[in-house]
Amino acid sequence: MQHLTAETFDQNARDALRDPVLHGALRNLADNFAGRRKVAMASVDDWESLREQARLVKEETLLHLDRYLLQFVENAEDAGVKIHWARDGKEACRIVLDLVNNQDVKMVVKSKSMATEEIHLNDALEAEGIEPIETDLGEWIIQLAGETPSHIVVPAIHKTKAQIADLFVEKVGIEKTGNVDVLTKTARDILRRRFAEAQVGISGVNFGVAETGTILILENEGNIRMTTSLPKTHIAVMGLEKIVPKFADLDVFLKLLPRSGTGQRLTAYQSLITGEKLNKDDEGPDEIHIVLLDNGRSRMLSHPVTRQSLACIRCGACLNACPVYQQVGGHAYGSVYPGPIGAVITPQLIGLSKTKQLPYASSLCGACREVCPVKIDIPELLLHLRAEITDGPADGIDIDAPRQRKFSESLAFRMYGFAWSGKAKYELGTKAARLMQKLVVRQGKVGKVSGFIAKLAPPLGAWTAWRDAPIVAQRSFRDEWRMTLKTNDGN
Numbered sequence: 275m276q277h278l279t280a281e282t283f284d285q286n287a288r289d290a291l292r293d294p295v296l297h298g299a300l301r302n303l304a305d306n307f308a309g310r311r312k313v314a315m316a317s318v319d320d321w322e323s324l325r326e327q328a329r330l331v332k333e334e335t336l337l338h339l340d341r342y343l344l345q346f347v348e349n350a351e352d353a354g355v356k357i358h359w360a361r362d363g364k365e366a367c368r369i370v371l372d373l374v375n376n377q378d379v380k381m382v383v384k385s386k387s388m389a390t391e392e393i394h395l396n397d398a399l400e401a402e403g404i405e406p407i408e409t410d411l412g413e414w415i416i417q418l419a420g421e422t423p424s425h426i427v428v429p430a431i432h433k434t435k436a437q438i439a440d441l442f443v444e445k446v447g448i449e450k451t452g453n454v455d456v457l458t459k460t461a462r463d464i465l466r467r468r469f470a471e472a473q474v475g476i477s478g479v480n481f482g483v484a485e486t487g488t489i490l491i492l493e494n495e496g497n498i499r500m501t502t503s504l505p506k507t508h509i510a511v512m513g514l515e516k517i518v519p520k521f522a523d524l525d526v527f528l529k530l531l532p533r534s535g536t537g538q539r540l541t542a543y544q545s546l547i548t549g550e551k552l553n554k555d556d557e558g559p560d561e562i563h564i565v566l567l568d569n570g571r572s573r574m575l576s577h578p579v580t581r582q583s584l585a586c587i588r589c590g591a592c593l594n595a596c597p598v599y600q601q602v603g604g605h606a607y608g609s610v611y612p613g614p615i616g617a618v619i620t621p622q623l624i625g626l627s628k629t630k631q632l633p634y635a636s637s638l639c640g641a642c643r644e645v646c647p648v649k650i651d652i653p654e655l656l657l658h659l660r661a662e663i664t665d666g667p668a669d670g671i672d673i674d675a676p677r678q679r680k681f682s683e684s685l686a687f688r689m690y691g692f693a694w695s696g697k698a699k700y701e702l703g704t705k706a707a708r709l710m711q712k713l714v715v716r717q718g719k720v721g722k723v724s725g726f727i728a729k730l731a732p733p734l735g736a737w738t739a740w741r742d743a744p745i746v747a748q749r750s751f752r753d754e755w756r757m758t759l760k761t762n763d764g765n
């Protein structure tokens with residue numbers, strides 16, 4: 275499969291819109307997830323105050339991230355964990371590769387982790403002759419297909435059952451079947467053998483607790499439990515922002531994340547790992563390493579608007595609610611992080627010059643903000659990034675954004691500002707617009723029949739290519755008001 279890039283989002287989206295199979299696979303996304311989320315939310319007494327609590331915990335953590343990170347590191351090291359700091363994805367991959375090579379192995383098992391996707395760890399491992407085996411069923415399916423995930427929580431959401439069955443015939447050599455139990459048992463049998471062989475297990479982290487040095491990883495399949503407990507070495511790759519100050523804070527996020535993501539009250543497994551095993555003969559890995567990944571996060575932290583991005587707990591609710599994602603799916607974003615959160619994180623991770631179509635991949639309807647369990651204002655972030663595209667980087671942010679505002683656009687806004695700066699100018703301007711609109715209408719009605727204009731002449735046609743334009747009313751509110759007063763005086 276061809277790997278799409280964020281640079282060509284517009285074209286990717288157009289292609290996705292023409293793909294009936296993709297639409298079939300995405301059709302149930304909104305209904306299923308939104309319905310289950312609503313039921314799960316209702317099982318909590320006060321959902322809104324829980325969201326507010328989560329927002330406050332994240333805000334406090336991000337404001338003092340340096341302090342909480344050091345506390346986390348100190349407590350994790352006291353418990354026997356080896357901590358490694360990685361400035362960027364390349365450095366993080368190098369650290370993991372060195373740790374794997376130290377074990378002299380040619381295969382590792384991996385659990386689902388957005389941080390390792392972000393740094394393209396699988397590519398780095400394969401380049402050094404190490405086979406990474408994805409052990410989450412969805413991730414394993416897309417690894418078999420040679421594809422990338424299309425959803426943060428459900429990586430193979432774009433695939434239909436029939437496509438998965440065909441893939442198993444081609445790659446695993448079983449008889450074709452539509453029986454999901456047979457397909458999952460096949461995957462389980464294959465993966466169990468790999469777990470038994472693996473000497474190194476690589477995972478992500480959902481939360482790291484500063485107070486105790488504990489990491490929490492959530493899942494439904496049990497594969498993470500095995501990845502982190504069967505091999506001799508466990509390596510966890512963790513974004514700097516995953517910290518929460520106190521163990522009790524987990525209570526809030528454990529209520530919010532599964533309900534927002536998959537509509538579950540709780541995931542089937544919650545693995546809490548605090549350091550190495552106490553006795554050499556106990557079960558569990560001999561070594562635990564945590565790679566703390568920056569990769570642009572410090573930069574996001576430096577500005578109050580972009581800082582919000584780091585509050586994300588990767589639940590995927592904003593993807594499920596987004597009308598753009600529901601139509602085009604995840605691959606169109608050309609990024610590890612799709613959907614609304616991807617449209618704001620990806621430009622900050624890899625720069626705006628290669629991603630400048632992404633902040634426009636939104637109608638700004640606000641559905642993402644409404645569902646976000648940590649109340650991230652994604653529309654505000656999108657507008658912030660759009661402003662950076664047109665006006666250049668904001669103070670303190672080193673985002674590679676070319677100045678792009680066209681002369682014609684600046685002129686139009688200056689004229690608009692002038693027309694609205696006084697009563698006489700405003701009235702004259704609306705009269706002129708009323709007359710002029712007749713000249714630019716290609717389809718639609720102006721005049722006796724009110725409504726919308728379906729097609730305008732260029733350059734205004736760029737607007738009506740995507741939406742109808744409202745006509746300027748034949749009489750303004752002021753005209754109507756004056757007429758009403760006259761009529762009343764007459765009576």
Ligand code: SF4
Pocket residue numbers: 534585586587588589590591592593615642645646647648649650
């Ligand atoms: S931005 Fe909010 S809704 Fe979207 S994935 Fe992150 S936490 Fe979930």
